[in-house]
Ligand SMILES: Cc1cc2nc3c(=O)[nH]c(=O)nc-3n(C[C@H](O)[C@H](O)[C@H](O)COP(=O)(O)OP(=O)(O)OC[C@H]3O[C@@H](n4cnc5c(N)ncnc54)[C@H](O)[C@@H]3O)c2cc1C
């Protein structure tokens with residue numbers, strides 16, 4: 142398979158670019174909702190449009206009413222989301238939760254999938270338990286209780302948790318906190334009694350919840366997949382989410398870079414366009430090179446995940462780390478090369494810096510993933 | 521070609537490699553003699569090297585994607601990729617290394633006459649003639665177009681005088697492709713891309729020793745050298761048009777940069793950490809640096825794949841080889857810095873048997889040239905600024 146888009150994928154990229162550039166633009170979405178202090182952090186009308194475009198259910202199997210596409214296609218949409226900083230639950234709901242639900246029974250799918258595809262409902266994914274991503278350790282517990290379970294614990298960084306009609310929760314049903322096995326995924330409905338949200342606004346104006354579970358009673362049919370068999374599903378969810386957030390990061394990097402390169406061609410100092418100064422040219426050219434590489438490895442990782450390759454896990458971590466490095470560079474150089482106005486709220490370049498920071502942390506930063514690359518390579 | 525045809529080709533290729541690539545040719549290259557360059561004076565290091573080269577020559581696999589009539593195998597880009605993948609999977613060495621393959625060949629395929637292709641391309645694919653590159657001069661490195669070596673027009677030939685420098689393997693090469701000024705009043709349109717025998721009267725070379733202790737490059741002097749305008753019917757002694765050699769030179773540089781980014785670059789699928797940690801536990805901060813390096817290096821392998829795919833399908837940006845050369849060579853330098861750090865005092869040994877004749881230290885020093893030869897990193901960044909980012913005044 143060549144490492145560029147085929148005709149269908151190129152067409153999807155074109156469509157996504159146009160849609161996100163117009164409907165999902167910074168002015169129409171991010172600034173609009175931020176400046177109104179929106180408690181959701183994204184627009185439901187736009188989310189409905191996502192559904193009309195077929196984006197919401199793109200990863201859902203065709204048999205279940207979705208489009209049966211893969212990570213390469215989801216990545217195409219996410220790159221445009223990143224480029225336009227479009228706030229939406231696409232990553233959390235249509236990638237993470239949808240990947241988890243793929244592994245559910247027909248009952249579970251029947252209960253949740255159609256509303257996800259139609260855009261009527263939004264779902265979230267609860268994994269982290271602390272400020273740093275560490276999915277190897279899961280302490281939130283679900284004890285057997287009658288025909289169901291009783292869930293207790295606390296989850297952090299549940300993106301768009303408070304706006305979600307259901308949260309997929311990774312909880313421990315056996316073993317000790319650091320065990321690989323003994324994990325079960327549960328679909329916890331919004332109205333479950335004993336679940337409470339502390340919803341907070343993040344630096345990029347997105348919303349995330351600290352979610353507490355205080356003896357939340359769940360039916361047996363809340364289980365996604367097998368009891369104690371949730372680790373493999375969780376791994377699949379993590380892989381999809383990581384390669385997806387890498388794709389969004391590529392979009393952030395490219396958006397910031399394009400803006401900056403444009404600015405170098407407009408701003409004059411010392412009687413010249415600042416883009417004439419070699420000190421800036423070389424840094425811009427280096428940045429271009431880093432962003433190109435980050436983009437290539439992200440598409441590669443997505444192809445490997447879609448193909449079920451044994452190298453998918455390694456290359457996903459490579460992609461997540463590389464994108465973090467490249468996007469971080471893009472936003473830092475972006476703000477710096479804008480000079481004073483780069484520090485203003487009025488200019489968009491700072492918004493890229495903020496989104497990048499949030500994405501860096503989401504599902505593991507560059508240090509976490511470089512560490513995984515080392516482990517997976519045997520050192 | 522359908523996927524199933526391609527898979528059939530893969531199976532066939534695997535079988536062919538199994539039958540024809542000797543085990544010795546699947547070992548990593550250890551020294552200069554492990555690389556076969558061909559040429560009039562070439563000798564094989566051992567039977568395995570000879571057998572492998574000859575098998576590939578017969579099959580057209582010294583240059584698999586060149587047309588069959590010039591000694592290639594006429595493979596499609598997709599087949600070429602499969603062959604590269606299958607060779608990489610068994611660590612097969614390249615059967616023939618040659619500036620003819622990497623540099624002159626592509627230029628001839630693009631600009632050459634049929635007569636030139638028939639003669640020179642077949643000599644290249646058969647490993648008969650070894651070429652060297654006469655571009656740089658003492659006063660003209662990055663600013664190559666300022667070069668002064670002059671050829672005086674004498675009707676059916678030129679008389680060439682001047683000096684080239686940093687000419688890799690000039691002392692071992694049979695022929696040279698050489699930039700010669702043929703119009704002093706016209707900077708860009710006053711250069712001719714000439715081809716001549718290094719055994720011609722008036723050509724002499726003087727090796728230059730590198731910091732690595734090796735001396736694979738030379739000063740090349742031309743003192744009243746006669747270069748014929750024709751070597752026979754439809755075989756001009758120059759490529760392209762007279763005074764238009766700069767176009768050929770630039771085209772060739774694109775291929776040179778691809779080659780350096782592919783071979784001298786950081787394109788290794790193996791994890792550096794996996795290799796270096798075999799010598800013993802890595803200090804934690806070094807381990808972290810190596811992990812960060814592995815992220816960059818593995819990401820670059822994907823970029824290389826994408827670059828090749830785009831190149832072969834004509835989708836790539838024409839200036840992208842400059843980006844590849846920049847990123848690949850900088851990565852390779854970083855790799856070698858880390859190899860030295862992981863190796864500690866063992867890696868300092870310069871001659872001992874244990875160090876394989878100072879392989880680590882000499883290799884580390886040699887890689888410093890990667891970001892100089894074929895255009896420096898700074899020049900690559902200038903080109904990216906100008907041709908890809910379209911920055912003003914670049
Ligand atoms: C928080 C803050 C507080 C400030 N407070 C004050 C204040 O109290 N009073 C006041 O007068 N000013 C103040 N400033 C303005 C500050 O001094 C300017 O922002 C600064 O001098 C840069 O100028 P500029 O913003 O116009 O950027 P520009 O000069 O337009 O620079 C844009 C980019 O081009 C680069 N660049 C410019 N020229 C060259 C060159 N020749 N070679 C290479 N690169 C070049 C710059 O390094 C920068 O990266 C403040 C700025 C900030 C951000």
Ligand SMILES: Cc1cc2nc3c(=O)[nH]c(=O)nc-3n(C[C@H](O)[C@H](O)[C@H](O)COP(=O)(O)OP(=O)(O)OC[C@H]3O[C@@H](n4cnc5c(N)ncnc54)[C@H](O)[C@@H]3O)c2cc1C
Pocket residue numbers: 652653654655656657660661662663685686687688689737889892893894895896897898899902
């Ligand atoms: C191992 C090796 C093998 C080689 N083999 C060959 C060969 O076979 N044939 C051949 O013809 N040549 C060969 N070369 C020569 C090579 O192409 C030149 O060394 C190279 O083009 C740089 O030229 P220079 O050495 O004169 O450096 P200079 O051009 O003098 O550069 C010196 C420094 O200034 C920087 N610089 C120059 N111009 C700019 C600019 N515009 N902007 C910013 N920075 C700039 C450079 O990046 C460099 O850091 C070889 C070189 C090496 C090291």
